[in-house]
Amino acid sequence: MATIRDVSKLAGVSIATVSRVLNRNGYVHTETEKKVLLAIKELNYTPNFVARSLSNKKTSTIGLIVPDITNPFFPELARAVEDVMQLYGYTIILCNSDEEPGKEKQYVEVLKQKYIDGFILASNGLPLYDVKNLDVPVVVVDRGIEPTIPTVVSQNRKGARMATEYLLECGCKKIGHIRGPKTVMNANERCEGYLDLVRQADWFDSSLIVDGNYETNRAFEATVRLLRENPDLDGIVAGNDLMAIGALKAARFLNRSVPDALSIIGFDGIAMGRITYPELTTIAQPIYDMGAIAARMLIKLIENQPLETIYHQLEVQLVEGGTTRKV
Amino acid sequence: MATIRDVSKLAGVSIATVSRVLNRNGYVHTETEKKVLLAIKELNYTPNFVARSLSNKKTSTIGLIVPDITNPFFPELARAVEDVMQLYGYTIILCNSDEEPGKEKQYVEVLKQKYIDGFILASNGLPLYDVKNLDVPVVVVDRGIEPTIPTVVSQNRKGARMATEYLLECGCKKIGHIRGPKTVMNANERCEGYLDLVRQADWFDSSLIVDGNYETNRAFEATVRLLRENPDLDGIVAGNDLMAIGALKAARFLNRSVPDALSIIGFDGIAMGRITYPELTTIAQPIYDMGAIAARMLIKLIENQPLETIYHQLEVQLVEGGTTRKV
DNA sequence: CTGTTAGCGCATTCAC
DNA sequence: GTGAATGCGCTAACAG
Secondary structure: OOOHHHHHHHHOOOHHHHHHHHHOOOOOOHHHHHHHHHHHHHHOOOOOHHHHHHHHOOOOEEEEEEOOOOOOHHHHHHHHHHHHHHHOOOEEEEEEOOOOHHHHHHHHHHHHHOOOOEEEEOOOOOOHHHHHOOOOOEEEEOOOOOOOOOEEEEOHHHHHHHHHHHHHHOOOOOEEEEEOOOOOHHHHHHHHHHHHHHOOOOOOOHHHEEEOOOOHHHHHHHHHHHHHHOOOOOEEEEOOHHHHHHHHHHHHHOOOOOOOOOEEEEEEOOHHHHOOOOOOEEEEOOHHHHHHHHHHHHHHHHOOOOOOOOEEEEOOEEEOOOOOOOO | OOOHHHHHHHHOOOHHHHHHHHHOOOOOOHHHHHHHHHHHHHHOOOOOHHHHHHHHOOOOEEEEEEOOOOOOHHHHHHHHHHHHHHHOOOEEEEEEOOOOHHHHHHHHHHHHHOOOOEEEEOOOOOOHHHHHOOOOOEEEEOOOOOOOOOEEEEOHHHHHHHHHHHHHHOOOOOEEEEEOOOOOHHHHHHHHHHHHHHOOOOOOOHHHEEEOOOOHHHHHHHHHHHHHHOOOOOEEEEOOHHHHHHHHHHHHHOOOOOOOOOEEEEEEOOHHHHOOOOOOEEEEOOHHHHHHHHHHHHHHHHOOOOOOOOEEEEOOEEEOOOOOOOO
8 A cells, every 4th residue: 555655755745745735734836736646646545544543633433332233223323323424434333232331331442542533322321420521522312311411312201291192092091101221211201201191090000110121022021911910901102112012912912902902102113113013103203313413413523513502302203003093 | 641651651661561561472570560560550541542553554443334234134243243343352333335336335445544454245336356356354244256255145045945945835826036136146046046946837937026126115016016917826935024024015905815815935034024913934044143153254364363164154944934824 | 571763654843 | 835853652673
């Protein structure tokens, strides 16, 4: 690979001049610029990013930390992040944290040693304290932590309210909730949204809230138990689509017909929900937008441009599928 | 951030010595080593990877190029790659190529400038010539190109034969095939496998092969047409699970009951196939293993260790679901 | 065993 | 406008 020195020799100028035309800064005579450009083409020269990074302290690469790329929510997010990052010449390092603080912290350390320019954090393992003291730009996605940290979330509580209200409108008389992990803030918010509408109901009891850990299988088991203990349950608000799918499977397992005998509504709007039968009714988040906005924010932070809004809360939207039926 | 120089001063030794204890090479007195280690801890020093990379020409990061991480086949592959890479201290850069040669080539160029240590290529855009002249270690996954290039694939042709044979055993009298893109080698192989068993059949006609582009929607449309033109069609071998899901939707759309009036079998064994109703019968590839093996191969290539096998072809496995029924 | 020194490839003062 | 020199932080001979 040719170096800047080779170019300078061939063009008969100093490396400083080559560097100037490369980075379009400082004055340089049109003639000499031409010579340099020619030499660059001649040698098929491309600058060495690592060397540049060493003096720059910038690598044009960012870290994307997700719990598990295998969870269908995150590929879409990752795709959005990558699309805009690619547009701006950044490259992205993918990290699966499994929500383990240790793994997450380790990734952060390694990437900082690699002069990463910033992070997009869609995982939850890292304590607030560490996030604030990252001394690298960071944007948090899908996990509101604190208003002082650049964040992109959607209306979790409101969405869960919408979901619950919709089931009530569908005529449900007794509605249960399958919730996500207690350690995950959006799971708590969605649970609150559900509670907002049912807390006062005469049929309500806290045993109607079961934990599905945001997973299909866990939700399946939880739903089976829930339905056995509450034969009169006729509605389920799931904390995410994966769990709604688990609930749907459980209903089929117990021969409860959906939506006739049981209504189910999910949360997220992942593509998977479109291939179940019946298709999932759900509260859709604008997943792609969340990723794209987060990426744009991070770029601004990195490039020291002002951020108009530091806390983005995006709208959710009810998508009617076949797991519910309006009366 | 502290540098190696700070450490050397605090420890009262030269930077060379510090470097030695850091990289455990060369002799160093136990006493001095202790002093150095102490200083490192004292200053909370961590080496700067970029500087190291500049003299090393190694970055401990590899590029993973996939067509689209949003396609559910790839997250699982990516997860496997990441898991083993993480084990060996490598970090992975994710690239979506959309199968576009231009995008792919651009990624390769950029990453080479960044001193990437190697590539795992699960995408198809790059012409063979370019892959061979990458001058960086590369392992190709899921897309056999040439026996001289380190490769991990599964038994595509055999798998398709198994699929077709299975439908025949299920009593199907006329079987169609929804194939993937002609530009993708495994799509061609699977098509061949299908042909191996039906080419000689009296009912066979090349119009029974339709293109679904490996996408659910395209397969849906293709299947609708196929079924309308061939009312007596009673079996479909889909080139992948996404298309099998499209076929399943089409069957429902046309009120053809599955598996009673129509049998469907997919290929891949993605998790999505487990949430359809009925669950997909499919030829499962060991996706995770493919990624893990590819990663291990790449590491060996990078670290100049010998490769026992350069071409891995993994076994596929028939997974019986509900979209077929054995008579 | 340990220190000195010369790169790695580029950006960036500071003179000219 | 342009070039020489220095530094980014670390590795790797090469001397001692």
